[in-house]
Amino acid sequence: GAVVSQHPSWVICKSGTSVKIECRSLDFQATTMFWYRQFPKQSLMLMATSNEGSKATYEQGVEKDKFLINHASLTLSTLTVTSAHPEDSSFYICSASDYSYNEQFFGPGTRLTVL
């Protein structure tokens, strides 16, 4: 199956700093990438959808100025959490797909802890 990686796998930062998370599709070209957030013992909540070369589409209630998404190439998308606060602490997961798959393939996730 298709492989998606994320970096870093975990990160601890101080309140007020910004954190960047990378999502890469390793063996296919991802025309669409999705970013999810998952709180403990809860399901995945979609934050935004990004298509290569265009602006991301954010879900209702997700602040686009706080969660900056860039999908500059067919294999890389980044999520930057700006001015992070403790309530942003969560498990962030990306997924990637292309038109020939339809299925979304998920990365291993990034655990963010904001102190």
Place this chain on the structure above:
Amino acid sequence: EDQVTQSPEALRLQEGESSSLNCSYTVSGLRGLFWYRQDPGKGPEFLFTLYSAGEEKEKERLKATLTKKESFLHITAPKPEDSATYLCAVQVFPTNFGNEKLTFGTGTRLTIIP
């Protein structure tokens, strides 16, 4: 609004004890129903996609089925390594062409006791 409900929330089985997980959905127009397995601290692992009522797919001890209102994930003679959270998600027909988002259920935490 599209809704996905999974039951039970948690299930404990003895090794070898077969059972089924349920995913019921209410959507405007189902394009596909997806099953994923998620281990603690990891991203979901793709299992199956079902597209039409009556469709069935199998993989090792797992079999997924689909009706017009729900999907079942049957697990036959499970082993401890099948312990995980099983998530279902629905995808509806898009208004614009392209890969559309998934709406996830809350999952079933499955524990297989040796």
